[in-house]
Amino acid sequence: MAKDNNEKNSKRLEDKTRRAKKIAERSQSVRETYESVENSFKRVFRWFSSSVDRFLFSRKHDKIISLILAGGLYMMLNFSNTGQLALDSTYTIKNHPVTLNADLDVYEVTGFDKTVDVSLTGRTASDVNAAKSQSNTKVILDLSGLQTGEHTVKFTTDNFSSRVNVTTKPDSATIRIRKKETTKFSLSHDYLNLNKMDEKYYPGEPEFESTEVLVRASAKTTESIAYVKALIDVKDATETFTTEAPLYAYNINGEKVDVDLIPKIVKVTVPITSPKKTVAIRVVPRGEIPGDRSIDSITLDHSSIELFGNQAVLDSTNEIRVNIDASQIDKDLKIYENIVLPSGIRQASIAKVNLDIKLGPKVSKVLKNLPVAFENNVGGYKTRLQDPEQAEIDVTIYGTAKRLEEITEENFGRVYFDMAGVQPGDVSLPLLVETDNYFITYKLEFDEINMEVVEN
Template identity: 40%
Template sequence: MTNMDNKKKPRKESNPDSKLELANKIAKQSKKVANTYAHFEDSLFRIIRSFSSWIDNVLFNQRFSLIVSLGLAILLYMTVNFNSQNSLFGSPLLSAKTLTDIPIVARYNTDTFEITGLPTSADITITGEGSNVNAAANQKGTLVANLEGLTEGQHTVKLTPEGYSDNVTIKVDPSDVTVTLKKKSTGQFDIGYDFINQDKMNSIYSLGTPEFEYSKVNVRTSKDTLDSIAFIKALIDVTNVESDFEQEATLVAYDKKGIPVNADIVPNTVKVKVPVTSPNKTVPIRVETSGEVPNGMAIETITMDHESVTIYASESVLSKINEVGVTLDASTLTKDSTVLRPITLPTGVKSSSISQISMDVKLGPGVSRILENVPVFYKNNVGKYKFSILNNQSTVNVELFGTQANVDAINPEDVVVYFDMKNAVPGNQEFKLSVEQPVGSLVRYSVTQPTIQVTVSGEVDNTVDESVGIN
């Protein structure tokens, strides 16, 4: 039995007809699926063609074009103005805009208190519907710090926006400010003055001393501020004034550095009268030459189109001026020329009747001439020393250079040769000799002997003159 069980059972042989039948079934099923897919695909294409044709009829039909345009406009409006989570009748989108430097004003008892620590401006952010935000941003609102009813000391208050629509929300940054209220005191000050806009006044006019209706004013502010005030000035506007005038001048308080101080000045203006004059003086014009004419030539004559000029300045300045100068660089002259040069106005002179002159310059051959035995002078013997000249040399020779006519016109007594004793000390010393060059002279002077030997005794004689001739 065991041996029989261990023997392999014979395989059942497959039927060829069964395999053929199975293959036919599979082929029929595949053909059926293919037909179904083809039918579905054909139906889908028919639907798409029908929808496309309908869309073409709607979009390109003149009867429906207005309706389509309206629909697209509504869709665009909804896209721009509404959230995706809202329907057509939902809430509009919110907008925000930040504005900077909004002015801050304080409300408090200005008669009793002075305020410090208040910033001049703050920033705000406006939130709301877009159109409302834009409208509010164009309004001229302010931020108010309300301190009414508060007493002296430090206080923190909220900044409240005013002047804006109620349809928006406004956030202030910073929302709070800390300020200090100080009680005011009263002090009395003298009135000074400043002329303003002098650049808008004709320079030929001079302003006299103002005459005020009153000379003192009261200033009301905190004690600390009152102590910082150095002076009160009336600001007198002199725009285009040409004669005596009166005006109400504004009063301003200043500290020691000249910085304006915020304080209540009672009254804050003063009536003032100001005299206006036009002091002037007519003085000659002198030509001051420098350098040397090239090629051995010299200036023969200078003829000016104006010999004098009227200058305008204060009386004190005019009293010190006897002439005005015009400079001419001789080294630029190579032939007879007409030269236009500006007039050099002395310090303190505001204006002049002319600002420049025309000069006709004639040249001639230069010649030299020696002036003999020109006396020597000393100057600035501030120590009043007694002294003597070695070898009793009290005169020197001076060389002149110019045209023949000009050098011949010079006399020895017209020439001044000197040495300066400002730094003299007792003992033997050598001093430099100098010769004065007259203003406007067309002749050049030079000393043939550059120095002089002097013995200073060291004795002081109060009768000795500081500047005198030694011959």
């Protein structure tokens, strides 16, 4: 048993010895390989170093070397600047108000933008964010010491952080300085929110505490002013009231003109009334009934209408006309028509009217020797008719027998010509008819009149 153990131990020792020898052999091989690689690298490095030395210190290549070094230096500097720009942070403040330093009580300044864009550039976003959040910054147009005339002035900035670069767009303004003058203007007015009043009420002529206003502006600006208006708010007004109205100057195109107004507001009393008037409703056929028929009668469910609105408009309104298209009527019928109110009339007692239309056979009748009249002879001219018989005219009228029976030469109306704009010489003018007989049609014996117009 002891013998067997000794043999096993002997074998183990031999195995360990063999493995140790193999490891030693491999280590030797690795060292030799490393030394070979190292020697090869040293030879290559010595060759490369020697070649570079020969190239760099050769007089033949000194220009090429200088060019390469200069190019490398340029690229390094350019790369450095690009890197710096990439690090900058920029923000633009749109429409920053401009502060004008000028004696505006004496001078008028025109030609500059009321706002400009301001660009902020900083090394970091935090610097720019802090600068754009400042509330007391200013863009200034300083006109101190400048006299009347045209000047180009640069914008300056104030109260911006020193950690950012500040520029404006535009960077300057070409301005004109003019001396102000004082001129008197009469006041006119406009009513605001008329559509927000009860339509039964209407504002009358306002009574101003002062009917004149002083305008301070240059002579050129003053010449552009067409009127000065007080804007009076009448929203929900139902009774006379007193208020203060702001004043504004306007040019002929209705655009506001920037001037000094003294005063800027005016005290005004506005009378609120409810003017009304009752007038007749008159139906007016347009065109002709087709065929051999004519309108014999039209019956309305309302013969009159109550109107509310401007007193002057009411005074000039004596009837409300309802137009119907006669060419579309070929039989008895019942229709309704909406009532169209004239401008200045805000409300009416009815909005539509029902019509019962009756037709009858059409007949004709001749009205003899109606005088031919004229109007608008503002030049006071004399007229000589080329045909003296044109001083009178026959008119053939068409309608139902009932309608024609009521019409005579005395109540038909008038035939006339309009001399507005006529100059001395031979002229031909169309004849016009004015009549209140709307249910008939008519034909004139001749349609125009020929005459010589002479100075009186």
